[in-house]
Amino acid sequence: MAEQTNSRSTKDFVFLYLKGMAMGAADVVPGVSGGTIAFITGIYEELLETIKGFDLSVLKTLKNEGIKATWQKTNATFLIVLLAGIFTSVISLAKGITYLLDHYPVLLWAFFFGLIVASSVIIAKFIKKWSLNTIVSLVAGAAIAYYVTIAAPSQIPDGLIYIFLAGMIAICAMILPGISGSFILLLLGAYATVLGSISGLVDGLKSTDFELIMNYGTNLTVFALGCLIGIIAFSNFLSWMFKKAYSMTMALLTGFMIGSLNKVWPWKETTEFRINSHGEEVPFLQSNISPMKFEELYNEPAQLWFAIGLCVVGFLVVFIMEKMAAQKG
Numbered sequence: 001m002a003e004q005t006n007s008r009s010t011k012d013f014v015f016l017y018l019k020g021m022a023m024g025a026a027d028v029v030p031g032v033s034g035g036t037i038a039f040i041t042g043i044y045e046e047l048l049e050t051i052k053g054f055d056l057s058v059l060k061t062l063k064n065e066g067i068k069a070t071w072q073k074t075n076a077t078f079l080i081v082l083l084a085g086i087f088t089s090v091i092s093l094a095k096g097i098t099y100l101l102d103h104y105p106v107l108l109w110a111f112f113f114g115l116i117v118a119s120s121v122i123i124a125k126f127i128k129k130w131s132l133n134t135i136v137s138l139v140a141g142a143a144i145a146y147y148v149t150i151a152a153p154s155q156i157p158d159g160l161i162y163i164f165l166a167g168m169i170a171i172c173a174m175i176l177p178g179i180s181g182s183f184i185l186l187l188l189g190a191y192a193t194v195l196g197s198i199s200g201l202v203d204g205l206k207s208t209d210f211e212l213i214m215n216y217g218t219n220l221t222v223f224a225l226g227c228l229i230g231i232i233a234f235s236n237f238l239s240w241m242f243k244k245a246y247s248m249t250m251a252l253l254t255g256f257m258i259g260s261l262n263k264v265w266p267w268k269e270t271t272e273f274r275i276n277s278h279g280e281e282v283p284f285l286q287s288n289i290s291p292m293k294f295e296e297l298y299n300e301p302a303q304l305w306f307a308i309g310l311c312v313v314g315f316l317v318v319f320i321m322e323k324m325a326a327q328k329g
Helices: 002-006 012-030 034-040 046-052 057-065 067-073 076-103 103-126 133-152 161-176 180-187 191-207 210-244 244-260 290-299 304-328
Strands: 266-274 281-288
Touching: 002 076, 012 034, 012 180, 034 046, 034 304, 046 076, 046 210, 046 244, 057 067, 057 244, 067 076, 076 103, 076 161, 076 191, 103 244, 103 304, 133 244, 161 180, 161 191, 161 210, 180 191, 191 210, 266 290
Parallel strands: none
Antiparallel strands: 266 281
16 A cells, blocks of 8 residues: 555546545535545445554554655555545535535436446446355345335434444444445434534634533544544444455445435425424435426426436546546556
């Protein structure tokens, strides 16, 4: 991994930063996975191997060989650039994506629908051998992801222990193509707390309100600690699966993506609302409906052709990204 980092040019790191921004934007939306973006841009396995490298041997390397050797061993430049992109996106795009979800939900979900369809096709191409086991893995992945999309979100209190556990669980989903970490947070009842803490921390920093900074900063620190522990443990397991049962793992991930399409279907009927951290009424439970029923129910255009167009755009964007990644590889 160190050799791969050293061979990267400034231009490569700029593109890596942009890939991180794309991952961050995806992880903000309940229903879209940052792991999907990592996979189709060709950095998924390097990301897993980099995270996996953070074990107790790092401390030994630091003691015996120094900071430079430790930096190279952990592929730290790759990780920092990628995390900087993710962090930038979460901070700067969260409100923009929320705005689009509030005002243009059909068109935004249509774009993501096309993105996930294309991603599932690309991931399926990596299945080297089809067998009964891979078919079972595909069906199981689709069933698990579909169940996740229809499960009723929780409204459990947002104590620090629960925020820590939510971080451990959600981060595992965030690096899995097809399963949205932010939607897992929504199911766990911690989505509003985490997103509200990010917004509150930004507001506290702008106004230099140290009480806000401490309160929301504590929430995010505990959440980040849970994410750190969860992702190190899970990346080792996932890396082991890739090595021991590659085709079954790829089939499982493909199934995850197929099952997650239920969540990003553009036309929905809201059956129940909830109050978010800002005191606003937002959708809580939704069911998928046809474009025709959408027009009848809400007395507004289903924007079918625009939605189809954006679905195609999302589909093409993924294939262009995949081709670019393949050429660089």
